Amino acid sequence: MIFVTGGAGFIGANFVLDWLAQSDEPVLNYxxxxxxxxxxxxxSLKNDKRHVFVQGDINDSAQLCALLFEYQPRAILHFAAESHVDRSITGPAAFVTTNINGTFELLEAARTYWLSLEDDARADFRFLHVSTDEVYGTLGPDDAAFSETTPYAPNSPYSASKAASDHLVRAYHHTYGLPVLTTNCSNNYGPYHFPEKLIPLIITNARAGKDLPVYGDGLQVRDWLYVTDHCAAIRRVLEAGKPGETYNVGGWNEQTNLSVVHTICELLDELQPKAEGSYKDQIKHITDRPGHDRRYAIDARKLERELGWKPKENFTTxxxxxxxxxxxxxxxxxxxQSGEYLQWVAQQYNEDEVEE
Incomplete structure (x- = not known):
């Protein structure tokens, strides 16, 4: 069995679904x-006995330890995180609580459990920490893409909290010998993506006839990674990654935010045309957010060179x-798109929802 934290969120849920589509190994989803x-x-997993769901907080060390000792997983895959930059600007405390303190509690529980294992099981155990390229900061237009040796320079409360969690994971390997693996991914997109993020927000707003908000000039650059490609990379790192190593996961698809919005509009113009005009008519440039990183780009050659992974999808497909x-x-x-989501949108953007 594997133990997945945050397995009901966007990337975590896609990972669980993909895992059980390709393997009969059960998942404990926390x-x-x-x-x-x-x-x-x-x-789709409601009656699937391979999927065990437990609602809980990664800050609950007693529950974590109890579950680890009861189910005896061979690996922990840590997806659970607060992940929206805009939310981290308006409410950073939750990001410290979940991303830093929660990762610490999970590491402590994992270390206690790992030390209880017999020799072979202890040697085979892995703790895989899923992180972000945002820990590296921002790039200029001509700068080389982020590599695994790029110095950390986080610029938002979100990226700072993820950087802290990365450092804790690294420290638990070097101090205690915990067999950890870290992946730093670029911007994911795909099914089940919560519509506060750029791509699902633009799709849903366009179809609802709402404004398509674009921060500033819209020329911020991101590398886009289709979520099932990311899931495949994580499976490969879990299978063959070297403990203590970091692997960058990217899609080799740098796009400006404005280009992403235009491409979505063009696809919708083709698939669900409006009675008059183009979806591009709904684009509205709004005030840029504080400390907005200008460019992210991932160099994923290490993962391809050492473990043979590369993405299957390009940005068009x-x-x-x-x-x-x-x-x-x-x-x-x-x-x-109800309840807390609508309340937060009204507070944050005065009905002009946003991205990333």
């Missing part, structure tokens, strides 16, 4: 079910699949 954690993401998924899943979108 998720707090905050606003972005959604059991509807896992509806991945985005077409993503738009098609949202068009086919209106019920899911309506369910998540």
């Amino acid at each position: 998720d707090k079910l905050t606003y972005a954690g959604n059991l509807n993401n896992l509806a 991945g985005l077409k699949k993503t738009v098609a998924w949202y068009m086919a899943n209106d019920v899911w979108t309506k369910q998540v």
Whole structure:
């Protein structure tokens, strides 16, 4: 069995679904079910005995230890995190609590459990920490892409909290010998993506006839990674990664935010044309957010060179699949666009929802 934290969120849920589509090894799925954690993401597993769901907080060390000793997983895959930059600006405390303190509690529970294992099981155990390229800071237009040796320079409360969690994971390997693996990924997109983030926000707003908000000039650059490619990379790192190592996971798809918005509009113009005009008519440039990083780019050559992984989807194929998924899943979108989400949007953007 593997133990997945945050397995009802966007990347975590996609990972659990992909894992059980390719393996009969059971998953213990541990998720707090905050606003972005959604059991509807896992509806297809409702009667699947290979999927054991437990609602809980990674800051609950007693529950973590109890579950680890009861289920005896061979690996922990740590997805659970607060992940939205804008939310970290307005409410940084939750990011410290979950991303830093929560990772510490999980590491402590994992260390206690790992030390209790017999020799072979202890040698085979892995703790895989899923992180972000945002820990590296920002790049200039001509700077080389982030590598695994790029110095950390986080610029938002979110990225600072993830950088801290990365450092804790590294320290537990070097101090205690815990066999850890860290992955730092670029911007993910795909099915089940909560619509506060750029791509699902633009898709859902466009189809609802709302403004398509773009920060500043929209020329901020991100590398885009289709979520199932990311899941495949994590499986490969878990299978063959060297303990203590970091692996960058990227899609080799640098795009400006404005280009992403234009491409979505063009796809919708083709797939669901408006009675008049283009979806591009709904684009609205809004005030840039504080400390907005200008460019991220991932050099994923280490992962390809050492473990043989590279993405299958390019941005065109991945985005077409993503738009098609949202068009086919209106019920899911309506369910998540309610309650706390709508209240937060009204407070944060005065009805002009945003990105990333």
